[in-house]
Amino acid sequence: MSIDQKRLLEQSLWNIANALRGKMDADDFRDYILGFIFYKYLSEKMELYANELLATDEITYTALNEADADHAELLAAVKEEAVDQLGFFLKPNELFKEIVKKGQSKAEGQSDDNKSNFILGDLATILNNIEQSTMGSESEEDFNRLFEDLDLTSSKLGRTESAKNALIVKVLEHLNAIDFDLSNAESDILGDAYEYLIGQFASGAGKKAGEFYTPQQVSKILAKLVTTGKTKLRSVYDPTCGSGSLLLRVAKEVKEVSNFYGQELNRTTYNLARMNMILHDVHYRKFDIRQDDTLEHPQHIDKRFEAIVANPPFSTQWSASPLHLSDDRFSQYGRLAPASKADFAFVQHMIHHLAENGQMAVVVAHGVLFRGGAEGHIREHLIADKNYLDAVIGLPANIFYGTSIPTAILVFKKCREQPNDILFVDASAHFQKGKNQNYLRDTDIDKIIDTYRGRLVEDKYSYRATVDAVKANEYNLNIQRYVDTFAEEAAIDLDSLANQLQALDSDIATTDATIADFCRQLNISTPF
Structure with a gap:
């Protein structure tokens, strides 16, 4: 990813963050946007790792079906490896892009005024499942209550459940459109962009x-x-x-x-x-x-x-x-x-x-x-x-x-x-x-x-x-x-200063005489 692409990513993330601005103060929308970016990162990391494990089985992670016995066995094996190597686990239907698809789908019978499926409950469950997947493992302490500040029931997101849902779907859609370039092992662009966002929030947080x-x-x-x-x-x-x-x-x-x-x-x-x-x-x-x-x-x-x-x-x-x-x-x-x-x-x-x-x-x-x-x-x-x-x-x-x-x-x-x-x-x-x-x-x-x-x-x-x-x-x-930073002022030329004062006195006398002459012509008193 080039420098220009990096800047574009940073600007895109900041624009998405601004979608929440006005709804809540800087501290609150920081927690939401950074939390969602983190969820997307974990999802993409999980899918990339799972696809590597499944390459010899000639199947992709999102094609796994829990109802299929063979797939369920593969899923269990992937989970064991993921928790050990990545520290967490996400099911295929819990991936970021899948919850976005659900939010974008228009349920049968919905009006045009409400085009988004309700996903807040599913999203809360998924975030909880990420933390739960680490229970009893080495990474438990690192993921414990990690999403606790991402409150999807907060009235700050909207007055009604429908309004909250619409806002979250909008933010997730924008994030989903951004390529984090995680497949590039040499890239730390997302990490740098995340740092950029933290800095932007800090500059506005007083x-x-x-x-x-x-x-x-x-x-x-x-x-x-x-x-x-x-x-x-x-x-x-x-x-x-x-x-x-x-x-x-x-x-x-x-x-x-x-x-x-x-x-x-x-x-x-x-x-x-x-x-x-x-x-x-x-x-x-x-x-x-x-x-x-x-x-x-x-x-x-x-x-x-x-x-x-x-x-x-x-x-x-x-x-x-x-x-x-x-x-x-x-x-x-x-x-x-x-x-x-x-x-x-x-x-x-x-x-x-x-x-x-x-x-x-x-x-x-x-x-x-x-x-x-x-x-x-x-x-x-x-x-x-x-x-x-x-x-x-x-x-x-x-x-x-x-x-x-x-x-x-x-x-x-x-x-x-x-x-x-x-x-x-x-x-x-x-x-x-x-x-x-x-x-x-x-x-x-x-x-x-x-x-x-x-x-x-x-x-x-x-x-x-x-x-x-x-x-x-x-x-x-x-x-x-210890460090003398005193700077001496330039020496004053007293002779030059005296000459300047004499010239000023002469100018003042000339000006006073001119004013006095005007006063005589106008037949008024002089001001001095």
């Missing part, structure tokens, strides 16, 4: 967008940072994984990622992350996404990861319970992050999970760099006692959905190649200004990555500060303390 999506240009920076010097990764982890887009971005920077791990608090976003993984053809055995509070109920506590990336919620609240002081993630620091600002709690959690040869990159609000108290104490421990901090990278303001604040990326490594200094980068002035949001261009991203990988020093952009220098600054990481 403050809530930060809960499930990191802008792609920031994801690209984080991914390139943690894959520096690597071509393969045994594992990548995101403790606040949202839609899973950041995990998938890391995979694009290396030849292979063996396993993906993530945790997400929001149930709807957790479902989206699992769908996103499967849509990008990540095998269910290769990802482990869990739903729970990462700080209070960590789900991968005994694992260590080669790459860790995260864009945690900025300055969110957490319990800061004294019980955490006996938790291995926090105990060695002697202090907990404040209850009103969990930023460093996420950093500590990530450090705990970082393998000895690992790299991690986390987005933080600027206050994390310099606030005192417990946060200052944690910073000191990470730098003076552990010497894990490798770089501090300042980003432009207004590049994240839902907030305009400037942010920074902290890069940590347990085994640093350059243990005597910390790289500071001020990329805050390098961006493209947009109408509602600023954007990092490819050149801006490349400059950040080249500077980090080469540990380059550039006037007014980057500086390598010794650990002793950071200590002298009481472990304050405010970037402006």
Whole structure:
């Protein structure tokens, strides 16, 4: 599929999404359109796989008839293989294209005003059957309640059952007309288009967008940072994984990622992350996404990861319970992050999970760099006692959905190649200004990555500060303390300025005289 075809696919999917716009808010129609795309993907994946299995029997999957004993035997064999290899199963009559055919068929006796067969009940049953097909298998956790946000009984779809049905049939018809090109094993066009849709929804979701999506240009920076010097990764982890887009971005920077791990608090976003993984053809055995509070109920506590990336919620609240002081993630620091600002709690959690040869990159609000108290104490421990901090990278303001604040990326490594200094980068002035949001261009991203990988020093952009220098600054990481971005104003030529003032005085005198002459001619008082 060409770039033009990819763009056409993205635009087609967005147009279909807009068929639901006006019926409901962005969060709701996101869940419907992405859920239906996922159902179509599973259907096409199932049919392709089944046809491969049935090739020697010279029969296609949709030609199987459950009432035929021989066909029923074949169907049972296909189900066993599909659940093991794909992680799920769909019967021939449960495929996306079959439910669309039923919706398009005009039942006998129907009026022209109601041309669609009622399919909502069948559709709900099919989505439930997909989940049920995984019961007792390895993939059960990955498909459990995956379609729970796709509520086909919601009044948001229409006031009557007929109106709801008509809208769903219309959306499914449009989706059915799009070729996802799944037979092309080298193509990830659908996965990219799905990412495009998630990004489009995020751009219109306001403050809530930060809960499930990191802008792609920031994801690209984080991914390139943690894959520096690597071509393969045994594992990548995101403790606040949202839609899973950041995990998938890391995979694009290396030849292979063996396993993906993530945790997400929001149930709807957790479902989206699992769908996103499967849509990008990540095998269910290769990802482990869990739903729970990462700080209070960590789900991968005994694992260590080669790459860790995260864009945690900025300055969110957490319990800061004294019980955490006996938790291995926090105990060695002697202090907990404040209850009103969990930023460093996420950093500590990530450090705990970082393998000895690992790299991690986390987005933080600027206050994390310099606030005192417990946060200052944690910073000191990470730098003076552990010497894990490798770089501090300042980003432009207004590049994240839902907030305009400037942010920074902290890069940590347990085994640093350059243990005597910390790289500071001020990329805050390098961006493209947009109408509602600023954007990092490819050149801006490349400059950040080249500077980090080469540990380059550039006037007014980057500086390598010794650990002793950071200590002298009481472990304050405010970037402006290390990267001097002050630009001197041009020197003022006083003689030239005096001449300009004299010329102005002469012009003013001439103007005053002209006005006075007009006033005398008009026989009125002068204004001065």
